[in-house]
Amino acid sequence: MSTGTVLVILGAFLASAVEFVEALTIVLGVGIVRGWRSTLMGVAAATIGLAALVAALGPALRVIPIDTLRLIVGALLLAFGLQWLRKAILRSSGYKALHDEDEAFRRQREEATRAGEEQHAGLDWYSFTVSFKGVLLEGLEVVFIVITFGSAQGRLGPAAAGAGAALVLVVAVGALARGPLERVPENTIKFAVGLLLTSFGCFWGAEGAGVEWPGDELSLLGLVAFTAAVSFALVRLLRRQRLTLVPAEVNP
């Protein structure tokens, strides 16, 4: 298995796992309080919507010339990757609060308890719409990452396998835990995903623009190392800056 394929599977697995954990928190929060029938109908409707999107995008991607596709995919991955990386660096350096899955679950349960009863077509409309929106929005990110990751070098299969493995793992652990997966080191995973998306974005974006990478696919490892070095240096710099600015708050 080539370096590129391993990184595609790893990237798709980690990115999907983070999104599935967030979707699971929403679904569990609503389902436990308001019942499972309407909640799971919302999940099913969102899944069908996402499948339709994949079915529409898949054939459309095949008619785009490979260099143009790599340029577009590279630009999208860079845009996504830098968003993930930026947030992960801000969280690691203390400028942004860490995402707390347990707190999100508690909030979701409170909202679900407070929401009124409204029935449409025999469904509890609150449960249906909240789980539908949650799964659709988190799933949309998975679909885009898998399609962009997979399409640029014809590795849609490995990327989808990585996402599928993440889905099975998150659902299985969620079912066993019967609660949100608060022990997942979410920021560390988001950091890793940001590094992979940004590195792949650089690689394919530049290839699409006509660049020939020294060492071909091996340069991906160099890109991951370079992006990681820059990111860790920025975390250290921002931590030091924050300590200088608010010494009393950080070291009471």
Place this chain on the structure above:
Amino acid sequence: MKYLRSFALFWWSFVVGDDWRVAAGLAVGLGLTSLLTHEGVNAWWLLPLAVAGLLAASLRRETRRSS
């Protein structure tokens, strides 16, 4: 009209995110890489440097705003 607006806002925040300057910088970086390559320069180094610079600048703006 309201739905069209929320649809456009959703895609804007999905693709561009919190800092539009990063997205604009990426477009410039990719454009320059393409230009240099077509002029015969194998500019593989340009995009990684642009990414590092854009990330640092965006974080600097964000931390200045929040401190």
